[in-house]
Amino acid sequence: MKQANGGISLEKPTIWQKLTHNRKLVILFAVGILLYTSTFLITSSVFSVKNLMSLLKIASFLGIVTAGQMFAFLIGGIDMSVASVITLAGITGSVLFTMNLPLGAVLAAVLAIGLLIGAVNGFFISVVRIHPMVMTLAMGSILKGVSLILTNGITRSGNSSLLKNFANKNLGYGITGSVILWLVVGVSVTLLLRCTVFGRQVYILGSNPEAAYQSGVNTVRVQMAVYMICSMMAALAGIMVLGYTGTTALAAGDGYLLPGVAAVLLGGVSPLGGKGGYGGVAIGVFILITLENLLMVLRMTTADKNILEGAILLIFIIIYNTKFSFRWRRLPNDRNMV
Amino acid sequence: MPKKMLKKHGDILPIILILISMFLITMTLQSNFWSVSNFQVLARQLAPYVFIAMAQTMVLLLGGMDMALGSLVSFANVMFASTLGHGALDLITILGILALCMVMSAISGLVVYWFKLPAIVVSLAFSFIWSGVALRVMSVPGGHIPNTVVGPLTANIGGVLPAPLLLIVLFIAFWYLVKRTSMGVLIYAVGNNREGAFTSGLPVLKAYLFSYCFSGLMIGMAALLLSAITTSGDPNIGGPLTINSVTAAVLGGVAFSGGKGKMIGSVVGGMVVGMLVNVLFYLRVPGHYTYVVEGGILIFAVAANLIRERGKRA
Numbered sequence: 170m171k172q173a174n175g176g177i178s179l180e181k182p183t184i185w186q187k188l189t190h191n192r193k194l195v196i197l198f199a200v201g202i203l204l205y206t207s208t209f210l211i212t213s214s215v216f217s218v219k220n221l222m223s224l225l226k227i228a229s230f231l232g233i234v235t236a237g238q239m240f241a242f243l244i245g246g247i248d249m250s251v252a253s254v255i256t257l258a259g260i261t262g263s264v265l266f267t268m269n270l271p272l273g274a275v276l277a278a279v280l281a282i283g284l285l286i287g288a289v290n291g292f293f294i295s296v297v298r299i300h301p302m303v304m305t306l307a308m309g310s311i312l313k314g315v316s317l318i319l320t321n322g323i324t325r326s327g328n329s330s331l332l333k334n335f336a337n338k339n340l341g342y343g344i345t346g347s348v349i350l351w352l353v354v355g356v357s358v359t360l361l362l363r364c365t366v367f368g369r370q371v372y373i374l375g376s377n378p379e380a381a382y383q384s385g386v387n388t389v390r391v392q393m394a395v396y397m398i399c400s401m402m403a404a405l406a407g408i409m410v411l412g413y414t415g416t417t418a419l420a421a422g423d424g425y426l427l428p429g430v431a432a433v434l435l436g437g438v439s440p441l442g443g444k445g446g447y448g449g450v451a452i453g454v455f456i457l458i459t460l461e462n463l464l465m466v467l468r469m470t471t472a473d474k475n476i477l478e479g480a481i482l483l484i485f486i487i488i489y490n491t492k493f494s495f496r497w498r499r500l501p502n503d504r505n506m507v
Numbered sequence: 508m509p510k511k512m513l514k515k516h517g518d519i520l521p522i523i524l525i526l527i528s529m530f531l532i533t534m535t536l537q538s539n540f541w542s543v544s545n546f547q548v549l550a551r552q553l554a555p556y557v558f559i560a561m562a563q564t565m566v567l568l569l570g571g572m573d574m575a576l577g578s579l580v581s582f583a584n585v586m587f588a589s590t591l592g593h594g595a596l597d598l599i600t601i602l603g604i605l606a607l608c609m610v611m612s613a614i615s616g617l618v619v620y621w622f623k624l625p626a627i628v629v630s631l632a633f634s635f636i637w638s639g640v641a642l643r644v645m646s647v648p649g650g651h652i653p654n655t656v657v658g659p660l661t662a663n664i665g666g667v668l669p670a671p672l673l674l675i676v677l678f679i680a681f682w683y684l685v686k687r688t689s690m691g692v693l694i695y696a697v698g699n700n701r702e703g704a705f706t707s708g709l710p711v712l713k714a715y716l717f718s719y720c721f722s723g724l725m726i727g728m729a730a731l732l733l734s735a736i737t738t739s740g741d742p743n744i745g746g747p748l749t750i751n752s753v754t755a756a757v758l759g760g761v762a763f764s765g766g767k768g769k770m771i772g773s774v775v776g777g778m779v780v781g782m783l784v785n786v787l788f789y790l791r792v793p794g795h796y797t798y799v800v801e802g803g804i805l806i807f808a809v810a811a812n813l814i815r816e817r818g819k820r821a
Contacts, residue, residue, distance in 0.1 A: 247627075299809045300763050302572065302627050306750055307805040314798030321795070427635050440628045472646065475639030483632035487622050 193437045193489075194449050201456045208463050222343030228458040229351035230406050230413070234429045235436075235450050236358045237402025240395045242433050243362075244375045245442025246294065246301035248396065251403040251429060253312035254286055255422030258407025260316050263327030263417045272331045276408060283404025286312065287397035295392035316419055326416045336412035347409050354402070359447045371395060376443025427475075431482040432457050440486060457481075518760040519772040521811075525758075526775055529782045536789040547669045551661055551736060553781035554671035558729035559748055560755035560777030561678065561770060565722040566616075567756050568698045569715065570765025571626025575615060576726055576752050577745030578637035583608050583730030585641050588650025588740025597656055605727040611637065612723025613716060620715040634749070641742040650740035660735035671732050675774070678725065682770050690717055698766030747801070754805040755780040757812055 209216060234251055241248040258279045265275040290308055293299045335346035362368035370391045374381040382388050406425065411417055436453035438445030457478070464474055534540045559576060566573040586604045591597050615633045619626045662670050685691050690713070697704045697714040705711050733744065759776030761768030783804070787797055 293806060293810065297810045298813055299806065300572075302574075303753060303757075303763070303809055304806065306753070307802040307809075310747075310750055310798045310802030310805070314795055314800075314802065317795035317798065318793075427631075430631070434628075440625060470642070470646065472639045472642030475635045475642065477639075479632050479635030479637075479639060482635070483618070483629065486624060486628055486632065487618070490622065490624055 194452070197435070197437065197449060197452045197456070201452050201459065204456060204459050204463070208459060208466070211463065212466050219343040222345075222348065224455075224458060224462060225348050225351075226343075226345050227462075228454050229345075229347040230410050231425060231428055231432065231458060232351040232451060232454045233354050233402055233406040233409065234425045235432045235454055236354050236447060237399035238429045238433050239358070239436075239438055239445065239447060239450050240371065241301065241399045242438045242440060243371050243442060243445065244392060244395050245378070245440075246392075246395070247305065247430070247440075248290070248399045248403075249302060249305040249426065250286065250290065250309035250312060251399070252422035252426040253309040253316065254283060254400050254403035255407035255410060255425055256417070256419060257286075257312050257316050257319075257422075258283060258404040259411040259417040259421050260319050260325065262408045262411045263325045264319065266327040266329050267325075272329050275329070279404050279408050280401055283401040284397050286404075287400030288393060290400065291393035291396035294396065295389040313419075320417070320419065322419060324416055324418050328412065328415045332408070332412035333415060336409055347413065350405075350409065354405075355447055355451055362446060367391070367394065372443055374442075375439075427478055427482070428457050428461070431478050431485075434482060434489070435485050437489060439490065441490070519769060519775060522758050522760065522772060522775050522779060526779050526782065529779065529786050532786050533782070533789050543667060547663055549785075550669040550672045551732070552785070553778050554675060555729040555733040555736070556751065556755060556781035557675050557774050557777035558678070558725045558732065559752040560759065560773040560780070561682070562722040562725035562729065563752035563756045564759070564761050564768060564770055564773040565718045565725070566626065566630075567761045567763065568694055568765060568768060569626075569718050570698050570701065570763075571619060572630065572753065572763065573612075573615075573722065574627060574630040574749055575612075575634035575637055576630075577747070577749035578634040578641060579608060579611060579723070579726045580730045580733065580745035580748050581742050582611070582637050582641040582644070582745075583727050584734050584737075584744050585645040585650065585740040585742050587656075587731060587734040588652055589645055591656055592651065592653045594655065597653070601656070601731065605724055605731070608727035608730070609720045609723040612719045612726065616715045616719025620712055638742070638745075641745075645740050645742050648739060648741040648743075652734050652738045652740075657735045657738055660732060674728065674732075678728070679770065679774060682721075685717075686770075690714070694718055695766050700766075747798075750801065750805060751780050752777075754801065754808060757805070758808045760812065762812065762816065763809075 206216075208214075214220070234255070238248055238251060261282060262275055262279050265278060270278075286308065290301075290305055293304045294301050337345060339345065340349075362371065370381065370386045373384070374386060374388060374391050378388060381391075403422075403425075407422065410421060414421075432453035433445075433450050434440060434453075435456060436445060436447075436449030436451070438450060460477070460481075461474065464477070469477075537545070539545050559580065563573055563576060583604055586607070587601070590600050590604070593600070611633075615626075615630050618624065619629050660670055664670060664673060693704075693709055693714045694717070696709060697711050701711060704714075729748075730745075734740070737744070755776035756768070756773045757763075757776070758779055759768065759772030759774070761773055780801075783800065784797065787800060792800070
């Protein structure tokens with residue numbers, strides 16, 4: 170039913186219109202599927218739910234980290250301290266577990282540490298106005314030092330059977346607790362962004378901080394909250410990684426910083442802030458993990474992985490943030506014109 | 508006259524005081540501090556930090572930040588360690604690697620210029636690419652820097668003046684010559700207001716090319732001097748240098764907003780960051796605390812800078 174409403178169609182958008190509207194997401198999804206199926210062709214294996222789920226299990230940790238990192242990107246910031254937070258969370262977790270504290274208490278303590286770190290980050294970024302990259306880089310350095318002091322550089326083990334089961338145990342079809350946790354985090358993050366005032370404030374702060382301030386958004390509070398969420402998610406991921414591996418190493422978190430940033434940017438979140446959502450980021454995470462899996466099968470080294478991920482990051486920043494207006498321009502004395 | 512000097516260089520006065528106090532601390536704790544040989548060792552140790560501080564300053568002046576600095580140092584270091592050792596050919600190799608550093612740095616500068624992207628994100632991507640390339644060249648620490656290369660770089664000219672010091676003075680002199688030409692004005696103009704500079708017809712691309720190339724050259728120099736100290740290659744050697752270079756430049760009063768800061772300030776800042784390890788060592792602080800102190804100093808330096816800027820404006 171068409172309505173002449175000043176040229177504005179009030180019809181429900183058709184599926185095709187929806188698809189073309191979310192072009193970026195559709196392309197990304199297609200790339201993910203293509204990459205995933207190509208792993209089967211390259212490794213000559215067969216698709217199985219179990220295989221997919223084991224991939225998702227590995228992806229879940231990165232997925233939780235990116236849920237936080239996305240918030241920082243949405244307000245035009247970045248959190249470089251997530252790697253150190255993950256490591257520190259794992260180390261404090263293992264220390265507390267060896268003291269025979271119950272899982273609930275350990276979880277609460279680790280998340281509280283995450284929130285505290287985020288609050289310090291947020292304070293210096295929003296009130297003192299230090300550039301987020303510099304602040305979180307410095308914070309990462311400090312936390313790395315703290316981790317070193319706590320462990321003296323020795324790998325520790327310490328785990329609770331409950332957490333280990335949650336992160337590893339098959340709940341049917343290869344689904345593990347960490348995958349479910351990822352799903353819960355993803356849904357709640359999306360709801361938080363779409364359905365709450367805070368979510369709207371995050372977007373407006375990211376797209377135009379001055380306008381946000383003028384229209385009464387408490388910019389300090391929103392920034393504090395964003396960095397607290399970011400560090401808390403990293404701490405949550407850290408404790409899940411501890412449950413998964415059972416040991417903590419000082420480099421435990423290092424593998425989550427660049428892939429995290431790359432997944433967020435891959436998922437269509439603008440590095441300038443104010444644009445993007447978790448749907449794209451989740452696909453970005455899936456693509457990166459599939460790619461890492463593929464590289465592992467192809468026996469590529471860390472060096473190749475670094476180069477490839479850096480290149481992907483670079484290419485996607487360029488693609489997403491450039492309005493391509495290259496047109497074929499004929500010069501007046503072009504020979505082809507004859 | 509001193510009042511005028513103070514007014515002109517007031518910005519870098521606090522950092523000079525910090526450096527002097529650091530010298531005083533090490534002086535009281537180290538027995539042979541006031542000897543020529545200690546002065547020469549110190550110059551050798553601090554030179555790489557001064558060079559990375561200057562390299563970071565070149566990019567900061569344009570309003571960007573180079574997150575790929577550490578990886579590029581690693582890359583140059585492993586390149587030196589794996590290719591040198593062919594007698595007289597080494598001079599050409601060194602020049603070639605320095606040129607390569609300039610080109611690699613210029614690439615990220617061109618990406619920032621053409622696609623109008625934030626330099627931080629672009630250089631973050633490049634930092635991983637360069638570190639991957641460095642790992643490709645040498646996956647584990649190894650290699651060797653021959654004595655024919657180490658010798659001249661650690662030599663003392665006339666038995667007194669250390670060669671690294673001479674190199675630093677040469678580079679500072681070059682920068683202050685450039686600053687007096689139109690290129691210097693151009694860089695500060697672009698750093699202050701890129702769009703404004705572009706619309707008033709200034710060759711912005713030229714500023715980017717010069718800054719990033721010069722920055723790359725100094726990164727290569729830092730790697731060369733570092734290689735001469737360690738005499739081997741390590742693909743992870745540059746890891747902490749990125750944060751160190753930012754700290755040094757910020758301590759020296761260079762602003763993140765671009766177009767504001769003095770090279771001489773960063774030079775002193777680089778010396779402070781380099782001295783830090785010495786001071787912590789002589790204060791018997793365990794090595795693990797270095798990271799905490801470095802991070803704390805960076806936050807403190809940036810916060811102090813920002814508060815001072817705000818005080819000036821108000």
